[in-house]
Amino acid sequence: MKLRKNINQEEQKCSPVTKTICKLKQRDTQHQISNKVVLPILTVPRPLSTFIKSAVELKLSLSCPQERCLGGLRENPCTYNYKVCRVDQYADLFFFSLEQYDRDQFSKQQVCQLIKNMNDQYSEQALECVENRFKILDNFKDQTLLSENELLELEKIVSQYPFQCTIQNVNQLNSVLSQRILNQKFLDVMGITKDMMFDHLKETQALPTIFNLDGTLKNWCELAKYSVEGREYFDFYLNTYEGAQYKCKVEQKQIFKQSSLDPNQIIFIEFRIIHIDPSSMKSLYRQERILKNHAEYFNLKNSDLVLNQFKTQTNYLDAKNYKITRPCGHKKIDKIIPS
Structure with missing residues (x-):
């Protein structure tokens, strides 16, 4: 929590979207170049029809482009409508600051019409999920807020397990993702190294996910329903880089905090903690497995x-x-x- 606050304070002081500026100046008939070197941000063109952007963060995709997958890992929904504008690493934690793409926004009615036109057997359930998602704009002030000390205690507990976390700012007008956080244990379960993740991010501006999100309404409805209901535990199929799939128990912790920047806004924090079966843990955490995947990805055989x-x-x-x-x-x- 303290690290995230420091990142936010730094981002307020200076924009994270920066580039190298070369300015030519003429002095004594000679051209001199003044360079300001800062963090470059890669912009990758994306098909606008693939992902649905609305006032509420739905994380809904109509398809799953294979070129945006890291091996057998699908694209993380956090980068459907957002680009990663900054990456921070502290010990075994990775912080990804997000910024929305400038693209057309669908109204709730338009989103519902798109889902109806899909003629999918899960369309009715998806429409219900969309309705429930939008309710967060009406009742965000009614949520029970967690204190900082309670959040710090929770962070100590989740750090013992593989986990991912999304942070969302919510007010009466919209809900917008601001950050995604995960730890090294989460990468180990996926079977990737941080170098693989960063290289894939540089090439595609997409982050991988361990959850089996294949662009179908079925899997999206399941995760959306668990999130809306605030389900504490649920079983779900998880993917690995090698293309293997296994069933795992996921612990979900949802937290609401008052925003320190805007009194009319709250921060919605959602942890998803992976509890691995002991029989699977030994093979998933083998260094040989991760090394082999790293060598395959970078062609270092x-x-x-x-x-x-x-x-x-x-x-x-x-x-x-x-x-x-x-x-x-x-x-x-x-x-x-x-x-």
Whole structure:
């Protein structure tokens, strides 16, 4: 919570959307270049018809573009209508500050009409979810607000598990995402390294999600319903980078806090904590698994890093351990113990 406040204060002082500025100045018939080097922001064109933007954050997608997926991981709904304008890392925590894309906004009636036109068996349930989502604008002042000390205690508990967190600003006009937070344990379960995540973000401006969101109304309705109801625990299918899928128990914690910037606004914080079955935990947290995925993503299969890992796993012996016993060059090779 304290780190998030520091980030917000810094963003108020200076805009996070910056670029390198080169200005030519003429002095004594010579051109001099004045450079101001700051954090570059990559803008990637996106099809406007794929994602639905409204006054309330729905996180609803009509399709799931494969080019925006990281291996077997779908795109995180937080980057459907937002670009990541800043990334902060503190120890094992990653903070992604979000900024809305400038695009047309659908009214609630238009969103409902789009869903009706899909002729999906889950259309009726999706329409109900949309209605319930919009109710947050009417009753946001009725929410029970959590104190800072209570939030700090909760943060200590969730840090022991893989978790992700979204932060949303809510007032009577709209609800807007401001940040997404996750920890290193969450990346480990997905089977990716932070370098993979950052490289994918640079190329696509999209973040990966562990949840199986495939662009269908069925999965969206499930997660939207659990969120609207404030369900404390639910089972859901999760994806990994390798394309594997497994059922897992998700603990959901929803918190409402008074905004320190606007008395007519509250902050809605939603934690999703992953509780892994002990039988799955051992394989998911294997460093060899994550290393293999990293090597595959960056095409490092023949690198020294992967080679050394292979040698360790197979008890491979280098040539210096071969014993030459005959002048003709025959070698007696030490026995290789299978792993």
